[in-house]
Amino acid sequence: MPFPEYQRTESFAERMDKLDPLRRYREFFFIPERNGRPVIYLCGNSLGLQPRQVAExxxxxxxxxxxxxxxxxxxxxxxxxxxxxxxxxxxxxxxxxxxxxxxxxxxxxxxxxxxxxxxxxxxxxxxxxxxxxxxxxxxxxxxxxxxxxxxxxxxxxxxxxxxxxxxxxxxxxxxxxxxxxxxxxxxxxxxxxxxxxxxxxxxxxxxxxxxxxxxxxxxxxxxxxxxxxxxxxxxxxxxxxxxxxxxxxxxxxxxxxxxxxxxxxxxxxxxxxxxxxxxxxxxxxxxxxxxxxxxxxxxxxxxxxxxxxxxxxxxxxxxxxxxAGLENLTLKSEQLTGYLAFLLNQLNERNKPVIEVITPGNPRERGAQLSLFVHKGGKALFDRITNEGIVCDWRNPNVIRVAPVPFYNSFKDIYKFAHVLENALRAFD
Known part of the structure; x- marks a missing residue:
């Protein structure tokens, strides 16, 4: 799966997921649910999800x-x-x-x-x-x-x-x-x-x-x-x-x-x-x-x-x-994190810049995690996206840590996260 020209559309995310050679591994993990719906879990940097074969x-x-x-x-x-x-x-x-x-x-x-x-x-x-x-x-x-x-x-x-x-x-x-x-x-x-x-x-x-x-x-x-x-x-x-x-x-x-x-x-x-x-x-x-x-x-x-x-x-x-192979996982991780960075940049272009990514932009200087310094909403913003089914991580004073994991996160997860985040920011205008 070559590096794509990213697009800010749900159909693009769905197309990337269909092309993903590692997509089947998502089914190998338990995805937590909230109110009967799977959460968007972007917190593997704190606790990875449970592989289904653990019990075996x-x-x-x-x-x-x-x-x-x-x-x-x-x-x-x-x-x-x-x-x-x-x-x-x-x-x-x-x-x-x-x-x-x-x-x-x-x-x-x-x-x-x-x-x-x-x-x-x-x-x-x-x-x-x-x-x-x-x-x-x-x-x-x-x-x-x-x-x-x-x-x-x-x-x-x-x-x-x-x-x-x-x-x-x-x-x-x-x-x-x-x-x-x-x-x-x-x-x-x-x-x-x-x-x-x-x-x-x-x-x-x-x-x-x-x-x-x-x-x-x-x-x-x-x-x-x-x-x-x-x-x-x-x-x-x-x-x-x-x-x-x-x-x-x-x-x-x-x-x-x-x-x-x-x-x-x-x-x-x-x-x-x-x-x-x-x-x-x-x-x-x-x-x-x-x-x-x-x-x-x-x-x-x-x-x-x-x-x-x-x-x-x-x-x-x-x-x-x-x-799965470490090289394959690394490639997908770079693509997922790159897509997240792209969508955050798009979000800032359509609004006043309110999300400052403090993680290096060079993929060789980061891994799966992007740390977002939020200049509007603070912890209340984090709580709002949490209530919308997003699981990520808050660190004082104003940082939301987001970590797409290639085993179980999808491009659609990333698209939905950015969509939820942008909607939540409107509450603080």
Missing amino acids: YIGVELDAWASLGVDGHFGGAHPWVYYRKRSKEALSVLVGADEDEVVAMNQLSTNLHLLLVSFYRPSSKKYRILTESGAFPSDQYILESQVKYHGFDPADAIIEMEPAAGRHTLKTEEILEAIDRHASELALVMMAGVQYYTGQRFDMEKIAQRAAYYRIPVGFDLAHAVGNVPLALHDWGVDFAAWCSYKYLNSGPGNVSGIFVHQKHGKAFDLPRFAGWWGHDESERFLMKKGFKPMGGADGWLLANDNVLGLAAHQASLDLFME
Whole structure:
């Protein structure tokens, strides 16, 4: 499906949906209803919808538990003791890594703390962390607590890069210049892959290369990037990353996180880390001896045994990614988001400009999300479109986040959203 010349008509949206080779995947997900009608769900950046096959995948493990009991650890279709390995192929594709560099485990904040134990190793002169301003609160709290743990003052140790006056996003050159300027004192560069508020996609490759030039470890929180934008963490030389699975990965509320650790660190067994039974060499795990011997690769950061039911739900979505193909999903995502940007521009041309898209206009600098700074109506506008069956996301002070997901959103969804939004704005004239 080539990139189209967009049109502001319902018939155009319907025609695009008929041409969409991924249109059948919409039926693979439960679409919530309100007042007996399906909502227009544009909130996959907060919580992805449930794949219909989740119940089947979990059911297999519930049946194994019922029929095998403890023997399910080594028996059944998917022995639980190795269950995490089932997700490695898809995760490696999604983040651009080798299978030994990724593992599904824990939750995102827990994993970031575990990784910082290894990769934030401050000294009296090199102790500062470079990050973006306005990072997601959990990342702010993680960095604050880590620097405090090492005896430093967050106000001094954490350098937050802010956009220049009059702009909402950072330029790549500004980030690289900040690395250059603070290189002698930086112990870590850690930031989002896609910024949760603005929707800006950072140039992770250039950031990782510049940090590597100064031998500064670099890591990314990929909560809003994984399953959303193409990633090549191994080739980019990223040291570590972590993500959640409940947004674009559609794996269920609060479900399992995942980590990436580059191969260059995978057998650095003297690298400081917190240890747990499941990270111990699995060939010796059941000898139950003292002395932690980490597994090679990302698995060496495991602590506890697998959450099998959560991983089953996770796998139900990952298998859809493998079937649909990441390149196909990326192409449709760019088309859907491009259509949304087109319709918003048309809306502003017919009215006083009241919707300011603060997400970059270049498709290479964003993913599925557009963040709309509304200059009229505020939260009341958001409430009005919500009452009309739109599900998106409000962030103070005046931003509506809209995220078309290629698995289950259609071009007609985008057209209807823009139509509802324009009608709602008239109430505030």
